Amino acid sequence: MAITLSTIAPITRTYLSPANNSPPSCTSSSCTYNLTLSPSVTANKTVLASSSHTRRPVSAAVSSSTGTAESSIGIGEETGSLLERVEVFDLNGNSILISDLWKDRKAVVAFARHFGCVLCRRRADMLAAKKDTMDASGVALVLIGPGSVDQARTFSEQSGFKGEVYADPSYASYKALSFVSGVSTTFTPGAALKIIEAYMEGYRQDWKLSFEKDTRTKGGWQQGGIIVAGPGISNISYIHKDKEAGDDPNIEEILKACCS
Numbered sequence: 001m002a003i004t005l006s007t008i009a010p011i012t013r014t015y016l017s018p019a020n021n022s023p024p025s026c027t028s029s030s031c032t033y034n035l036t037l038s039p040s041v042t043a044n045k046t047v048l049a050s051s052s053h054t055r056r057p058v059s060a061a062v063s064s065s066t067g068t069a070e071s072s073i074g075i076g077e078e079t080g081s082l083l084e085r086v087e088v089f090d091l092n093g094n095s096i097l098i099s100d101l102w103k104d105r106k107a108v109v110a111f112a113r114h115f116g117c118v119l120c121r122r123r124a125d126m127l128a129a130k131k132d133t134m135d136a137s138g139v140a141l142v143l144i145g146p147g148s149v150d151q152a153r154t155f156s157e158q159s160g161f162k163g164e165v166y167a168d169p170s171y172a173s174y175k176a177l178s179f180v181s182g183v184s185t186t187f188t189p190g191a192a193l194k195i196i197e198a199y200m201e202g203y204r205q206d207w208k209l210s211f212e213k214d215t216r217t218k219g220g221w222q223q224g225g226i227i228v229a230g231p232g233i234s235n236i237s238y239i240h241k242d243k244e245a246g247d248d249p250n251i252e253e254i255l256k257a258c259c260s
Contacts (some may be wrong), residue, residue, distance in 0.1 A: 082176035102230025111224035116210030194246030
């Protein structure tokens with residue numbers, strides 16, 4: 001099945017020059033995707049992790065979108081143990097434990113598919129549009145992407161994202177939270193429609209960034225999600241796991257979890 005995305009003029013949002021925004025299958029006016037559509041797979045449900053210091057359960061709100069959301073029964077020790085060892089890197093290359101991002105504050109943490117992803121840029125803007133509400137409630141806005149610090153820095157510069165940006169080169173946080181990955185979660189009819197919508201709104205995929213080694217060697221099939229966490233290492237109050245690319249949760253659910 002071939003899906004052609006045509007450039008809609010005028011483009012109101014430009015992240016890249018045309019030279020850096022055209023994969024081998026694209027022309028200046030369109031990008032053709034040859035997608036083999038397989039049945040969607042549903043992520044295995046897991047439970048969130050608590051701190052190594054206190055193995056007490058924490059509650060997690062349930063997302064009502066099509067993605068997978070955690071139940072409110074607490075989180076398992078294995079997931080907690082994995083999260084406690086996860087390190088991410090800021091735009092200067094400094095490492096930080098991921099739990100330190102919400103240890104002393106509440107944070108909305110978005111996990112991108114990869115730093116070149118057009119749908120992730122659209123989601124980043126969706127969240128950033130509510131940053132004033134988050135700021136008023138003392139809530140930080142964070143985006144983590146699987147890839148290198150250089151990729152994270154390029155994403156930050158291109159998108160002008162208003163929140164904090166971190167890189168997870170090892171994909172460790174994605175593994176700990178059991179975010180799904182696979183071709184059948186990337187190339188779906190729903191994802192294709194979301195891509196068309198994003199292009200019509202003026203968003204663009206950074207193909208050069210998407211096909212850099214750090215992303216290409218892992219296939220680029222990783223899906224992400226969103227959590228609301230903190231303050232406190234074990235305090236994760238909301239989680240949404242994308243079932244497929246572009247599976248955005250309802251922004252009002254996120255605001256209810258972080259700012260009500």
